[in-house]
Amino acid sequence: MRGKPGDEAMKRIFIKEEYCLGCRLCEIYCQVKHSKSKKIIKAFKEELVDVLPRVLVEEIGHNAFAIQCRHCVDAPCVAACISGAMQKNKNTGVVTCDEEKCVGCWSCIMACPYGAIKRDLVGRKIASKCDLCEDEDIPVCVKNCPNEALEFRDTGE
Amino acid sequence: MDKGNIMSNDSIDYLIIGNSASGLAAAESIRELDGQGRIVILTEEEYENYSKPLITYYLAGRISAGRIYLKEESFYRENNIGLLTGARVISINTGNNSLKTEDGRSFEYIRLLIASGGKPIVPEIRHSTAGKERKKNLERYIDGSNYGNIGGIFTLTTLKDAIAIKEYIGKNKIDNICILGGGLIGLKSAEAFLETGMKITIIELADRILAATFDREASGIIENTIRSAGNGIYTGNTIEEIFTDNGRISGCRLKDGSQIECGMLIIAVGVVPGISITRGTGIKTSRGILVDDHMKTSVKNVYASGDVVESMDILLGENRNIAIWPLAVRQGYVAGNNMAGGEKSYSGGFFMNSVEILGIPSVSMGLTNVEASGDGSVEVKKELKTDRRQYKKVVIRDNRISGLIMVGNIERAGIYAGLIKNRIDISGIKQDIFREDFGILHLPSNYRKHLVVGEGIEV
Numbered sequence: 266m267r268g269k270p271g272d273e274a275m276k277r278i279f280i281k282e283e284y285c286l287g288c289r290l291c292e293i294y295c296q297v298k299h300s301k302s303k304k305i306i307k308a309f310k311e312e313l314v315d316v317l318p319r320v321l322v323e324e325i326g327h328n329a330f331a332i333q334c335r336h337c338v339d340a341p342c343v344a345a346c347i348s349g350a351m352q353k354n355k356n357t358g359v360v361t362c363d364e365e366k367c368v369g370c371w372s373c374i375m376a377c378p379y380g381a382i383k384r385d386l387v388g389r390k391i392a393s394k395c396d397l398c399e400d401e402d403i404p405v406c407v408k409n410c411p412n413e414a415l416e417f418r419d420t421g422e
Numbered sequence: 423m424d425k426g427n428i429m430s431n432d433s434i435d436y437l438i439i440g441n442s443a444s445g446l447a448a449a450e451s452i453r454e455l456d457g458q459g460r461i462v463i464l465t466e467e468e469y470e471n472y473s474k475p476l477i478t479y480y481l482a483g484r485i486s487a488g489r490i491y492l493k494e495e496s497f498y499r500e501n502n503i504g505l506l507t508g509a510r511v512i513s514i515n516t517g518n519n520s521l522k523t524e525d526g527r528s529f530e531y532i533r534l535l536i537a538s539g540g541k542p543i544v545p546e547i548r549h550s551t552a553g554k555e556r557k558k559n560l561e562r563y564i565d566g567s568n569y570g571n572i573g574g575i576f577t578l579t580t581l582k583d584a585i586a587i588k589e590y591i592g593k594n595k596i597d598n599i600c601i602l603g604g605g606l607i608g609l610k611s612a613e614a615f616l617e618t619g620m621k622i623t624i625i626e627l628a629d630r631i632l633a634a635t636f637d638r639e640a641s642g643i644i645e646n647t648i649r650s651a652g653n654g655i656y657t658g659n660t661i662e663e664i665f666t667d668n669g670r671i672s673g674c675r676l677k678d679g680s681q682i683e684c685g686m687l688i689i690a691v692g693v694v695p696g697i698s699i700t701r702g703t704g705i706k707t708s709r710g711i712l713v714d715d716h717m718k719t720s721v722k723n724v725y726a727s728g729d730v731v732e733s734m735d736i737l738l739g740e741n742r743n744i745a746i747w748p749l750a751v752r753q754g755y756v757a758g759n760n761m762a763g764g765e766k767s768y769s770g771g772f773f774m775n776s777v778e779i780l781g782i783p784s785v786s787m788g789l790t791n792v793e794a795s796g797d798g799s800v801e802v803k804k805e806l807k808t809d810r811r812q813y814k815k816v817v818i819r820d821n822r823i824s825g826l827i828m829v830g831n832i833e834r835a836g837i838y839a840g841l842i843k844n845r846i847d848i849s850g851i852k853q854d855i856f857r858e859d860f861g862i863l864h865l866p867s868n869y870r871k872h873l874v875v876g877e878g879i880e881v
């Protein structure tokens with residue numbers, strides 16, 4: 266696992282806008298990762314309509330930009346969360362939404378200045394956001410970016 | 423109930439009145455700086471910990487009583503925080519740094535935080551009874567002190583209220599509810615009752631519901647949605663008289679003469695800061711407790727935060743009571759930090775809220791009920807798609823966004839919140855702010871940089 270408890274330097278995703286081609290592979294790999302089967306072909310055929318990508322590619326003309334939760338130091342979504350579902354891990358600094366506790370009040374969507382949280386309306390209505398793929402060595406959006414427009418490294422570097 | 427090391431005669435390093443959003447945020451922030459100091463939280467309620475805004479979700483059956491907690495069970499133990507439930511503070515003596523609870527105990531503190539929130543208002547309403555009960559000597563008026571004596575009349579601001587309401591509905595097979603007050607709590611209750619298939623009637627004094635936070639168009643969409651599902655809304659109206667039958671509410675008569683039958687009445691006309699405990703203490707109050715940007719009151723070593731205070735509204739440039747969760751948390755955090763020797767300051771806030779009625783989500787923030795000014799300093803952009811029940815309005819004052827309403831589609835609403843909070847000059851992007859795909863790429867480049875530097879994005 267990455268980052269020891271208490272580590273000051275925590276790994277985060279950095280965005281290198283000038284390299285983003287707007288290919289949206291990050292979105293697809295994110296969807297697959299958060300699908301049930303986690304298999305790209307099966308997920309594509311049967312599940313993707315139901316799974317939201319938790320990274321979002323914005324595009325204006327030739328400018329493109331992939332953005333996911335920044336896991337803010339002073340996270341406004343955590344302060345705004347009325348249910349206690351949105352939590353910032355004290356050790357890793359990763360902000361996650363406990364989907365069992367979320368009631369879908371959308372306070373976090375209203376508070377996130379990056380617009381990085383979405384309404385997941387399939388099944389129970391809950392907030393959907395980047396979990397930094399905590400069970401992977403490298404988040405899948407970073408790993409599968411063909412142009413290295415996303416980078417995963419210590420915040421201190 | 424006592425949890426943690428409460429029983430000791432030493433002065434408590436950090437004594438906190440209030441076990442909710444603000445008090446708990448303060449305790450957490452104290453612990454960030456001071457791992458040892460003794461923290462004790464007092465609450466007048468019997469429940470150990472729950473999230474107040476979840477009580478309507480509990481009523482709707484969307485969350486169980488077991489999940490309504492705000493903090494994990496281990497929270498108090500892990501942070502070594504003492505909690506005393508059923509402890510209503512009745513007086514504070516700032517002369518000798520102590521306070522008293524209703525059950526006769528007293529506590530000494532080194533630093534005190536008042537995070538006691540708000541209390542519901544109950545207006546005086548005439549009361550008549552039907553049939554043989556007339557002879558009994560019943561009260562002619564209900565008010566805050568006696569409404570509980572009548573079955574089926576409730577306020578809805580605590581878990582205790584919600585549990586009692588749920589029980590009453592079950593026992594008396596209620597399917598028809600009047601809600602007095604079409605503000606936020608009224609609408610949050612409406613959201614819950616509608617979700618469980620009840621018929622509701624909202625009675626609102628203003629000429630429309632959500633009048634304080636929505637404009638006419640947005641209120642209209644919500645009103646139409648509620649009405650077309652077979653429910654009633656009476657605006658510019660109020661309850662003049664309630665009727666009871668066998669000690670239980672059976673209906674009411676409105677100012678315009680309409681008579682409505684109902685099995686239950688929820689009084690949701692508003693909440694006021696609970697400042698009565700500051701009487702005689704020298705702590706300065708107006709509508710709420712007055713605080714500076716470190717959440718200090720006018721009395722040394724006494725802090726206050728959350729729904730009980732008046733704090734800086736960055737859009738009005740003056741202090742006022744903005745009773746919402748995110749600000750209660752933020753202020754609690756700042757208060758705790760300063761109590762423990764930190765130097766964080768509160769940079770002010772603005773109103774924001776999200777409600778979903780019958781599947782229509784909505785968000786409103788800042789000053790929304792504003793029209794364009796003749797001199798061009800206030801601009802208003804709106805777009806109403808009546809058929810799709812979608813509406814969006816952006817209020818721009820001196821080239822800065824000062825208000826937003828989104829109904830139907832609320833995606834990425836927070837981007838606007840960021841622009842409001844940081845008072846970003848949007849003159850260069852006015853043509854973009856209404857785009858469907860409005861996003862980070864459209865933001866002024868300076869602000870985009872500011873957003874991303876330090877939080878992990880390189881642009």
Ligand SMILES: Cc1cc2nc3c(=O)[nH]c(=O)nc-3n(C[C@H](O)[C@H](O)[C@H](O)COP(=O)(O)OP(=O)(O)OC[C@H]3O[C@@H](n4cnc5c(N)ncnc54)[C@H](O)[C@@H]3O)c2cc1C
Nearest residue numbers: 440441442443444465466475510511538539728729746747
């Ligand atoms: C039904 C409902 C729905 C809401 N929904 C939303 C929402 O969706 N979004 C939003 O932003 N806000 C919402 N709010 C408002 C939000 O709940 C408050 O802004 C927030 O709870 C304020 O937190 P607080 O800690 O300042 O005070 P409170 O939550 O009011 O807590 C006060 C604490 O002080 C204790 N206390 C009070 N007096 C005494 C005393 N004399 N002695 C001892 N203890 C005392 C109480 O027991 C309690 O623990 C809602 C409120 C209600 C009632």
